[in-house]
Amino acid sequence: QAAQAATARGWQLYVVGGSVRDLLLAKQEGNKSPAMQDIDLVVDGFDQTADVGAGVELAKTLQPLYPESRLEIHGAFQTAALLWHKHPVLGSLWIDIATARTEFYPYPAANPEVEASSIRQDLYRRDFTINALAVRLTSNHAGEVLDFFGGAIDLKERKIRVLHPNSLIEDPTRIYRAVRFAVRLRFTIEAQTEAYIRYAINSGVYQRSLLAHKKAPALQTRLKTELKYILQAPYWERAIQLLASLGALQCLHPTLQLNQKLWWLLRLVDRWLRRFDRQDNLVHWLLRLEVLLLGLETSDRQSVAYNLQLPNDSLERLSHLETYQTKIESGLSEFEQVSQIVKLLQNYDLPTLILVALRSEHRPTRQTIWKYLTIWKQVKSPLNGNDLKTLGYPPGALYKEILEDLLAATLDGRVSDR
Numbered sequence: 052q053a054a055q056a057a058t059a060r061g062w063q064l065y066v067v068g069g070s071v072r073d074l075l076l077a078k079q080e081g082n083k084s085p086a087m088q089d090i091d092l093v094v095d096g097f098d099q100t101a102d103v104g105a106g107v108e109l110a111k112t113l114q115p116l117y118p119e120s121r122l123e124i125h126g127a128f129q130t131a132a133l134l135w136h137k138h139p140v141l142g143s144l145w146i147d148i149a150t151a152r153t154e155f156y157p158y159p160a161a162n163p164e165v166e167a168s169s170i171r172q173d174l175y176r177r178d179f180t181i182n183a184l185a186v187r188l189t190s191n192h193a194g195e196v197l198d199f200f201g202g203a204i205d206l207k208e209r210k211i212r213v214l215h216p217n218s219l220i221e222d223p224t225r226i227y228r229a230v231r232f233a234v235r236l237r238f239t240i241e242a243q244t245e246a247y248i249r250y251a252i253n254s255g256v257y258q259r260s261l262l263a264h265k266k267a268p269a270l271q272t273r274l275k276t277e278l279k280y281i282l283q284a285p286y287w288e289r290a291i292q293l294l295a296s297l298g299a300l301q302c303l304h305p306t307l308q309l310n311q312k313l314w315w316l317l318r319l320v321d322r323w324l325r326r327f328d329r330q331d332n333l334v335h336w337l338l339r340l341e342v343l344l345l346g347l348e349t350s351d352r353q354s355v356a357y358n359l360q361l362p363n364d365s366l367e368r369l370s371h372l373e374t375y376q377t378k379i380e381s382g383l384s385e386f387e388q389v390s391q392i393v394k395l396l397q398n399y400d401l402p403t404l405i406l407v408a409l410r411s412e413h414r415p416t417r418q419t420i421w422k423y424l425t426i427w428k429q430v431k432s433p434l435n436g437n438d439l440k441t442l443g444y445p446p447g448a449l450y451k452e453i454l455e456d457l458l459a460a461t462l463d464g465r466v467s468d469r
């Protein structure tokens with residue numbers, strides 16, 4: 052339907068990006084049913100009468116044909132998307148429809164040279180050759196693969212290659228994307244691209260962009276998104292190791308290094324994440340990122356977390372972790388009763404307790420926090436308010452005190468079943 056609608060206006064329509072890459076890769080590997088993913092379409096066309104870009108125009112035409120989809124428009128001349136939350140076959144589906152870059156310059160649609168240069172320019176803006184492939188959906192060449200930059204060969208040779216030397220200076224988040232694709236697809240980063248990566252890092256491009264929040268908030272957001280993709284993926288360990296070996300953790304802060312201690316902490320936090328998976332909405336990627344930032348001095352950690360616009364509770368934890376740690380450790384060394392320990396630890400949220408446990412040099416601290424989270428935190432007072440009422444206590448503030456005392460007595464083993 053999209054191709055028909057585009058053809059009716061004399062426009063060209065292409066599917067580009069990740070879905071083309073994954074489709075060709077699946078074909079190459081003899082996998083007949085690749086996992087369905089979001090689809091990126093690019094429209095190459097110009098409509099003098101329309102006051103929006105061709106992509107938006109096309110999406111507006113298509114939406115009524117799929118009443119169960121929702122139309123989203125991002126900026127009048129930019130992109131539109133059709134979203135299905137419950138697609139009958141695919142579950143959820145997101146189709147992005149963008150306009151090829153040169154569409155604002157009127158040109159005769161029939162001129163193949165201009166037309167080819169328009170989609171070529173669009174693809175040239177992309178990150179890697181394997182992501183710069185397109186399949187034409189319109190005209191009698193429908194199904195044709197457009198490969199201006201050698202993406203098909205790189206797919207065969209399983210290589211991540213940038214399109215031009217300046218690519219990583221232009222957009223440093225591509226370094227993280229290179230690592231993500233390399234690890235996820237089991238590709239290697241092509242030698243020249245690796246040299247560009249190291250050059251970009253050594254050039255200090257990050258001090259000027261990524262580390263200076265006020266100058267580049269959009270870049271920071273994209274870097275956070277890439278970190279999130281990496282740290283929530285099953286392959287996060289290999290990705291972090293590759294980032295570290297490329298020196299790319301310096302993009303977060305020049306002093307950040309994956310030393311043995313930090314690596315050990317990252318591995319250890321997984322044990323806690325597995326155990327408390329479903330509790331307190333633990334956000335795995337965020338906690339892994341917080342652990343990674345433990346490799347920094349407090350003030351650096353704070354500024355990186357702020358630059359990345361981490362959520363407030365995360366900022367709070369990373370800023371005050373040393374204070375929390377001191378309070379918890381001194382409390383634990385002083386208290387003997389379980390109820391006292393519970394009273395102390397219940398002031399802190401789960402991620403804070405995990406970070407304190409990980410950082411602690413004292414094994415008993417780690418063990419006590421583990422016991423609190425796995426056992427003591429679950430202990431309930433043997434009676435509740437209703438029971439007290441039944442026993443004839445007059446309702447009031449006294450209830451809270453009695454119930455707290457009962458809970459403490461239970462935790463400390465002063466309550467018997469009899």
Ligand code: ATP
Nearest residue numbers: 067068069070088091176177178182183222224225
């Ligand atoms: P995934 O399977 O992870 O979704 P994808 O290739 O679809 O992979 P997206 O992040 O959704 O990745 O991006 C879609 C397309 O947009 C990419 O294939 C690439 O062509 C282009 N793209 C995304 N981010 C960048 C970037 N930072 N620089 C250049 N092109 C990019």
